[in-house]
Amino acid sequence: MAVVSETIIDFWRKPFLDGEVLYRNEVFTVVVNPNLDEDRRVMVLETSDNKVMVTLTPTMVEKIGLEIGQELSEGIFRQKLNEAGVMLHGADFLFYFSEEDKNVLVQEEIEGEVRQLTAQDNTVFSQFEGAASEQDLDDAYVELDHWAVFGSFEQKRLVAATSMYPWQDAQIADLGVLTLQAFRGKGHARRVVRAISKYALAKGYEPQYRCQLDNEASTALAKATGLTLFGKWDVISPDSVY
Template identity: 70%
Template structure:
């Protein structure tokens, strides 16, 4: 359903290392090359599998070893016992290969265009009309790798921006923000699809993330044609367990 780029990327994140437990539902891998910010990660895929990966240091603190009986509830209980805090999962959405082909055939609409640094004043007015919470949640910036905007009566009312997810990975993470009075009119759907088409044309896979409790964003992802890949969680920045001094 999803591109090889997506499936290979997540396999590399969760199956690169020493697999200490694996059954039809749950897999645990120890990887010494994880960054400190990713020293524990969990991915629950849309088809019901759960993958976990952690550093040897965290595995030692949890008293994990190869061959011992394991399950997701046991794993999470061990995390809690050791004081390992997770950040809180994000939904991960991508276009299926079929939906990608539909998207690439679409023509841009007249009220929508790519934004550049020349649109600084327009974008500043747009930002000033949004709440601080919406700005923080959306993380839409004019200086990102690509920015698209939808207009109503020459006013920028919805914008989406994206940036490469990681160095040497052909995935581009996107954010989207629509001003409150203009929601429900299809603006967000248009900018998400337009910027995603742009990403594909530049050789990148668009990635849409949102927190599990952000129902509006989850609905938007589906309306824009994206499909849920899974729920991804990572160690909390506030967690000190297994962190370098």
């Protein structure tokens, strides 16, 4: 796995290793975990070292038709999902700061006109939202009432914003970021992501950056921000009725 903190490794290890091992080899593991939440009753994690782990509930094991000791591979597993009509949502990349990069981040001074936003910035933030497309707002999921919000300004205008919300039962904070179309390519997104990540680290949280595999711009931003790819994570689709 990537050189990230034990907090992150332990968080991801738990659901994929807690339970009965259905199948395991050097690169592929399937575990039956009866304690998974309903919206995560099937999960797949492929780490950056190309190892794939699957965890699923006993009900889904029965639905898909898996048995202890049967020969499996990722390809066979996905074929069985398809045959059973079980759909996955679509994988996200997972990015985190390595321990080395975190040490750099916590000591640096963030450049530009970047600051934390509060409820007092409601008018400024509303103007920012009004200048963004509905699609960008939905994709970014940046909200002023989230746990932490930072903005980057140009000539006193809010042109980029990022917000975070902690995950339940984990010292991990998920972030979203949005830059207005006319101000992209100027480093605003990189600065606000590093600023909010520095804030999260000071509060004891691991910043988490997620994006869809086909979102090249978001992937490029993650790398430019200094984040390290941890892996790809997928869960059962809400459209699956099982």
